Amino acid sequence: MNELALAAFAAATDVHASDRESRTHRFASFESQFDRAAYLDELRQKGLRFVGRSDPAFPPRLHAIHDPPPGLFLRGNAEPTLLAQLAVAVVGARACSDYGAHVARGLARELARAGIVVVSGLARGVDGWAHRGALDAEGFTVAVLGCGIDRDYPGAHAPLAQQISREGLIVSEYPPGVAPAPWRFPARNRIVAGLAAATIVIEARERSGALITADLALEEGRDVLAVPGEITSALSDGTNGLLRLGATPVTCAEDVLEVLGVEPTPRPDDEPPEGVAGLALAAIDGGARTADEVALATRLAPAEVAAALTELELAGMVTAAAGHYRR
Amino acid sequence: MLARTVTHALVGLDPRRVEVEAHLQRGAPTFAIVGLADRACHEAKHRVRSGIASAELEWPQRRITVNLAPADLRKEGPGFDLPIALAVLGASGQLPRERLEGHAAIGELALDGRLRPVPGALAAAEGARRAGIERIVCAVESGAEIALSGIRPVAVRHLVDAVRYFKGEHDPPEPEAALPATERPPPDLADVRGQERARRALEIAAAGAHNLLLIGPPGIGKTMLARRLPGILPPLDDDEAFEVTRIHSIAGLLAPGSGLLRMPPFRAPHHSVSTAAVVGGGSTPRPGEVTLAHRGVLLLDELPEFPRAVLEALRQPLEDGTVSVARVGGRALFPARFQLVATMNLCPCGARGDPAALCDCTPAQLDRYRSRLSRALLDRVDLVLVLPRPRATELAAFPGESSSLVQRRVADARGRAQSHSQLESAAADLLARAVERLPLSGRGRARVVRVSRTIAALAAAEAVGPEHVAEALSYRSPPELQLA
Numbered sequence: 001m002n003e004l005a006l007a008a009f010a011a012a013t014d015v016h017a018s019d020r021e022s023r024t025h026r027f028a029s030f031e032s033q034f035d036r037a038a039y040l041d042e043l044r045q046k047g048l049r050f051v052g053r054s055d056p057a058f059p060p061r062l063h064a065i066h067d068p069p070p071g072l073f074l075r076g077n078a079e080p081t082l083l084a085q086l087a088v089a090v091v092g093a094r095a096c097s098d099y100g101a102h103v104a105r106g107l108a109r110e111l112a113r114a115g116i117v118v119v120s121g122l123a124r125g126v127d128g129w130a131h132r133g134a135l136d137a138e139g140f141t142v143a144v145l146g147c148g149i150d151r152d153y154p155g156a157h158a159p160l161a162q163q164i165s166r167e168g169l170i171v172s173e174y175p176p177g178v179a180p181a182p183w184r185f186p187a188r189n190r191i192v193a194g195l196a197a198a199t200i201v202i203e204a205r206e207r208s209g210a211l212i213t214a215d216l217a218l219e220e221g222r223d224v225l226a227v228p229g230e231i232t233s234a235l236s237d238g239t240n241g242l243l244r245l246g247a248t249p250v251t252c253a254e255d256v257l258e259v260l261g262v263e264p265t266p267r268p269d270d271e272p273p274e275g276v277a278g279l280a281l282a283a284i285d286g287g288a289r290t291a292d293e294v295a296l297a298t299r300l301a302p303a304e305v306a307a308a309l310t311e312l313e314l315a316g317m318v319t320a321a322a323g324h325y326r327r
Numbered sequence: 328m329l330a331r332t333v334t335h336a337l338v339g340l341d342p343r344r345v346e347v348e349a350h351l352q353r354g355a356p357t358f359a360i361v362g363l364a365d366r367a368c369h370e371a372k373h374r375v376r377s378g379i380a381s382a383e384l385e386w387p388q389r390r391i392t393v394n395l396a397p398a399d400l401r402k403e404g405p406g407f408d409l410p411i412a413l414a415v416l417g418a419s420g421q422l423p424r425e426r427l428e429g430h431a432a433i434g435e436l437a438l439d440g441r442l443r444p445v446p447g448a449l450a451a452a453e454g455a456r457r458a459g460i461e462r463i464v465c466a467v468e469s470g471a472e473i474a475l476s477g478i479r480p481v482a483v484r485h486l487v488d489a490v491r492y493f494k495g496e497h498d499p500p501e502p503e504a505a506l507p508a509t510e511r512p513p514p515d516l517a518d519v520r521g522q523e524r525a526r527r528a529l530e531i532a533a534a535g536a537h538n539l540l541l542i543g544p545p546g547i548g549k550t551m552l553a554r555r556l557p558g559i560l561p562p563l564d565d566d567e568a569f570e571v572t573r574i575h576s577i578a579g580l581l582a583p584g585s586g587l588l589r590m591p592p593f594r595a596p597h598h599s600v601s602t603a604a605v606v607g608g609g610s611t612p613r614p615g616e617v618t619l620a621h622r623g624v625l626l627l628d629e630l631p632e633f634p635r636a637v638l639e640a641l642r643q644p645l646e647d648g649t650v651s652v653a654r655v656g657g658r659a660l661f662p663a664r665f666q667l668v669a670t671m672n673l674c675p676c677g678a679r680g681d682p683a684a685l686c687d688c689t690p691a692q693l694d695r696y697r698s699r700l701s702r703a704l705l706d707r708v709d710l711v712l713v714l715p716r717p718r719a720t721e722l723a724a725f726p727g728e729s730s731s732l733v734q735r736r737v738a739d740a741r742g743r744a745q746s747h748s749q750l751e752s753a754a755a756d757l758l759a760r761a762v763e764r765l766p767l768s769g770r771g772r773a774r775v776v777r778v779s780r781t782i783a784a785l786a787a788a789e790a791v792g793p794e795h796v797a798e799a800l801s802y803r804s805p806p807e808l809q810l811a
Contacts, residue, residue, distance in 0.1 A: 097686070124690045125690070156694065233685060234685075290524075291801075292524050302523040303786075303794075305524070306801040307794045307798040308797075310801045311797055314757075314765070322543075323714055323715035324715055
């Protein structure tokens with residue numbers, strides 16, 4: 001079967017590219033007129049690639065799901081073999097809280113540091129922060145799009161997509177030009193879950209896209225992990241529900257590594273920093289959140305605190321969100 | 328019979344010489360004013376007639392024509408009353424015509440002949456001085472203001488006194504030496520408890536004249552802090568004070584008898600303000616808020632609530648310190664070198680950044696809120712400060728330093744500031760690392776360098792050290808704004 005033709009056909013006719021579709025007459029007539037060489041040439045000119053399902057480079061984990069796409073379009077500088085490496089999906093609410101953003105970024109950073117590929121959907125909120133966390137650690141990250149491979153959706157994440165494509169990959173089952181549509185996002189989620197050995201959910205409301213991803217992961221027998229949230233927040237309803245159903249709670253990156261059976265490697269920069277930065281870090285570990293609280297705890301001048309916190313941020317030891325600093 | 332007096336009309340902030348000619352002819356008694364006079368100026372007829380009658384002078388029963396030349400210049404306001412009255416009196420021989428030479432006049436007449444001050448007397452006096460005129464007849468209240476320009480005013484209470492002066496019967500006393508303007512002292516920094524980081528940022532902003540954006544949940548004192556910036560700025564020097572006083576005189580904001588304004592002006596227009604009120608406008612251009620804030624501080628509270636057109640209109644003044652206004656009545660270039668202080672919440676509902684509240688703004692709402700601030704505007708803000716809600720323990724802190732202490736350090740730093748001080752190599756390394764690690768654009772990098780120079784000047788350092796760059800980096804615009 002011509003996988004590229006099927007992907008192009010599905011996009012042109014706005015249908016889901018299932019195997020059943022490949023047996024229709026409509027597809028047969030489309031395929032007979034399909035110029036594979038010219039299509040590939042066009043892709044190449046746009047800096048895009050295609051890996052068909054039968055290609056040995058097609059990621060085996062994705063191949064194993066019950067409804068794999070006919071192939072994946074790729075954008076970015078990494079080799080397709082990146083998709084076969086050990087990967088986890090980090091997904092969650094688009095309208096996440098500062099806490100969710102912080103956890104997503106920190107967790108993704110630790111996982112990327114341990115050599116694990118972070119897969120997510122380039123969406124706002126948790127997805128975006130997960131990609132950023134992996135980039136912080138100069139690790140690898142893969143963004144799965146729910147629209148044509150040539151688009152950056154949402155547009156606000158275009159610079160992020162640019163950064164991801166430098167060392168990692170952006171993938172989609174949809175050829176260039178396909179507009180985002182509501183039904184394509186759940187379809188995208190099966191690829192997110194399919195590429196990953198385990199899926200971590202950080203903040204999800206009841207009946208949210210992140211829960212769809214978790215369900216798809218469960219159907220394929222993959223591990224599902226969830227980060228506990230405040231029981232009073234609607235953003236925790238989905239994740240706490242998953243925990244009740246038996247998902248593994250995540251409180252640190254080691255919890256994830258244990259599920260994956262990866263030996264945690266001691267971090268080289270675990271050494272506490274010296275001087276004022278060390279004092280500031282100790283204050284943050286002691287519960288200080290804002291610059292003023294750090295100043296109060298350390299008796300440092302505001303100027304020194306500001307400089308120390310920047311140093312810690314640059315070293316990747318703390319993150320800042322809305323004026324709050326966290327480890 | 329013809330008599331002539333001189334006064335000055337303002338085009339923008341610019342005084343233009345206007346000759347007021349009164350011509351008396353035989354014929355049925357009429358009174359006409361020609362020469363592109365506006366409504367207030369036309370109504371001078373009635374005030375002048377009543378004023379002359381009340382002064383127990385004679386209203387000439389002639390055909391009276393008053394011409395305001397040049398005829399193509401729009402004349403506005405009641406300031407022409409006095410020169411018209413003097414010209415009419417000169418033309419009818421009730422005061423020596425030749426003495427009108429060498430005098431300018433400005434002022435509004437009351438129906439009983441008393442003189443009232445008009446806005447812009449200082450600018451008019453400046454025009455007179457440039458034209459080589461020695462004295463200006465004006466209302467007593469304008470005397471001190473006019474004296475600032477270096478011209479000796481003839482400050483009188485009543486039209487009668489002006490006539491007696493021209494007849495040589497009366498020599499009005501010199502006005503009291505202008506008192507330093509009685510300005511209400513700005514609120515003091517000592518009122519602010521805690522907020523050490525914000526105080527520090529305010530000091531840096533003052534020392535480097537940097538534009539400042541304060542972001543945080545409502546009710547944490549953003550506006551309170553912003554209002555305390557003028558109090559830590561150094562006082563205006565002579566030239567600046569003259570410039571500012573002149574602008575405020577034209578806008579009619581100068582208290583009668585007040586001298587030079589020494590305090591940097593502070594303007595805080597509400598977000599319902601119109602574009603014309605901000606940049607200046609009217610059928611003949613008048614200075615707007617940005618010009619009134621010239622050499623001082625413009626506070627825009629709740630920045631994203633301002634109409635987009637207003638924010639876009641701020642770009643020119645923020646870039647080159649002037650604003651040009653083109654209207655039917657003429658084109659004017661106003662000075663507008665102000666320091667911008669703005670405040671905003673992190674999201675429309677205001678809960679973001681507040682650990683005690685849950686924000687339920689949708690991503691689309693957030694985007695809309697933040698996208699109201701254009702990149703072009705944010706690029707001109709050097710210091711961005713995200714203020715978290717302080718905990719109760721901090722509020723119990725001792726009051727901080729007073730404004731006068733901070734002001735002294737700011738003045739010292741301004742004296743030392745050098746726009747070319749070198750970055751130490753460690754500082755340059757740190758900056759390079761930051762550009763790589765953080766999302767920091769070329770413009771963002773330039774802003775960090777500017778701020779770190781100011782910080783070095785505050786620290787009295789020869790060169791910019793890594794600690795200065797590190798601190799400056801902490802005031803860069805946060806990812807929360809860049810995502811928008």
